[in-house]
Amino acid sequence: MSQTEYQTPRVEIAGENALILYFGEKTDPAVSAKVQQAVDALETVLADVLIDMVPSYASLLVIFNPLACDHLEVRRRIRTALSDQASGEASEGRLVKLPAYYSTESGPDLEDLATRANLSVEEVIKIHSEMEYRVYAIGFAPGFAYLGEVDERIAAPRLSTPRQKVPRGAVAIADRQTAVYPAVSPGGWNLIGLCPTRMFNPDATPSMPVQVGDRIRFEPIERDEFLSLGGEL
C-alpha cells in the first residue's frame, strides 16, 4: 500500500445517515479514478437506500435513507462492492474542450501572476492551456468544478482581499487548482481570462458541460471569437 492511496477505502461515520469513504490523502488522478469507480458501483448496490453522493478529491460522502436501512447494512454493501476495486489506473474520462480568452482585459490578475512567476504573460497562457486537467470535485456553488492540477510554475495563492464580484466565466487559479466561475459571485481566485461556455445553466440539459472525472483542456481564443461565442466583456 502506498502512502497516499488506500487498497480498500477507509470508512468513517459522517452523520446519522451518512458515511464518508476515503481513498487516499492527496490530489492524485489514480485516487480520483477510484472515487469515480466507487460512485458507479455504489449507485447500483445502494440504489434502494441511497439519497445522494458527494464525490470529491479523495473521498466519497454517501448519504442514505435511515428509515430504509442502517449504517451496518450500508457498510456491508460498500465492503462487498469495493473489495476488489482495481487499483491504480485512472479512468480516461471524457475530454471536454473549453475556449478561453486569456488577456489582461479579461484576466485582471494575469499580469501580476506572470510577474510573480517570473514569466511572460504569453508563457503563463501557454502553460495553463497546454496542461490537461481533471475534474476532481464540483461544489462551492452550482456548477463550480475544481480542476487540477496546474503546473507549479503558475500556481498562485488566493488574493488577500477577495473580490466582491467575479464575472461569470472567469478562468481562475488558486494554488494548484483552476476553475471557471459558473456565475457572478464573490471570489478570491486569480483571474487570468474568460470562458464563453456556460458552466451552469439551469434551463439546459445537462445543466453542466462537465462532470467529476472528465478531462478538461483550455483552448486559447481571440477577442473576436470570444465575443462571437456569446462572451461578454
Next chain:
Amino acid sequence: MSGFKVLQPGLLTLIQDAGRIGQHRIGLTTGGPLDSNAFAWANRLLNNDSNATALEISIGGLVMEAQCDTYIVLTGASMPLKINGTEQEGWCAHKVQAGDRIDIGFSSAGARAYLAVSGGFTVAKSFTSTATVTREGIGGLNGEKLQQGDILPAEPAADQQVYRLPEAFRPDYTAAVSLRVITGYQQDAFSDVQKRLFFSSEYKVTDRADRMGYRLEGPQITPSIDGILSEGICHGAIQVPADGQPIVLLNDRQTIGGYPKIGSMIAMDTARLTQLLPGSAVSFEEISIDAAHNLRCLEQARFARTEPEAL
C-alpha cells in the same frame, strides 16, 4: 391563476418543499425546511402529501390575501395568526375564502413557522424540488425570498376533513436544549481534552446564524489540523475553523468544504437548534450512530402513531 397574494413578505419567507435530493453532484445543496418536524405536521394536518410545498416564515411579519377558497394551517414557532383581524389557533387547520386577509405576527417563542395550504402551493419544480435556496438562486418563484406583490399559486380546495394537533403534542420551543452529536469525520484530530471541553461547555447562538449554518460561540476547540482536502459535507456537520468556534452546517450549506469537522448533529436536534434566536444557550451531548438510528425510527413511529384531532 388562483392562490395567495403577498401583501407583506415578512423578514424572510421562503417557499419550501421537503428538500432537493440527488443533485449534490452538480453542486446543488438540499434546501428544505429547517424544522422538518413542524413542516411535516403542517402538511399532515391538511392531509397533504408529505412533500407538498409550504412556506417557511422566519421571525414573522407575513401578510397575504387569499384569492381562492381553501384551508391553511400554521405550525412551528408561536407567531400570532389572524384571519380578517381575528386571532386563530396555530397547529390547527382553518378555512379561508377568497378575499380573506391572513396576518402572521412576530414570534414569541421559536424562530421558524410553516404555513401550509390544502394541496400545497403549486409552484414549478426546479431540479426535482420547489425548495428555495437564495444563495444558488434556485427554487421558489425565482430563486428569491418572497417579495411584496408575489402571487403564490394554489388550487381551490373542496370542503374536507382537516385536523388540529392537541397542545400536548406540540413542541415547547422555550425548553433548554441539549443537542445530540455523533462524533465522526475528523474526530481523531480533536484530542480527548478538546472533545471533553466541547461536550461539557455551554455555547451561545451568535447572530451569524442562517440557513447555511449556525455559528456558535463558547470555549475554543482546537483541532490538530488547520484544513483538509475538500470533501462532502452532510446535514448537521459541525466544522471548526481556525478561530475554534463551531459552526453547525444546515440545509443551505455548501456541499463540499475543507475545514475539519468533529461530527454531526442529528436532524431532530438541528430542527430544535434552528428554532433558537441569537443569544440562546445550547450544550452538546455525544450519541452513537446506533442510538441516533433508534431515535430516528422511534420519532417516525411516534409521528405516525400520533392522531391529530379531526375538526
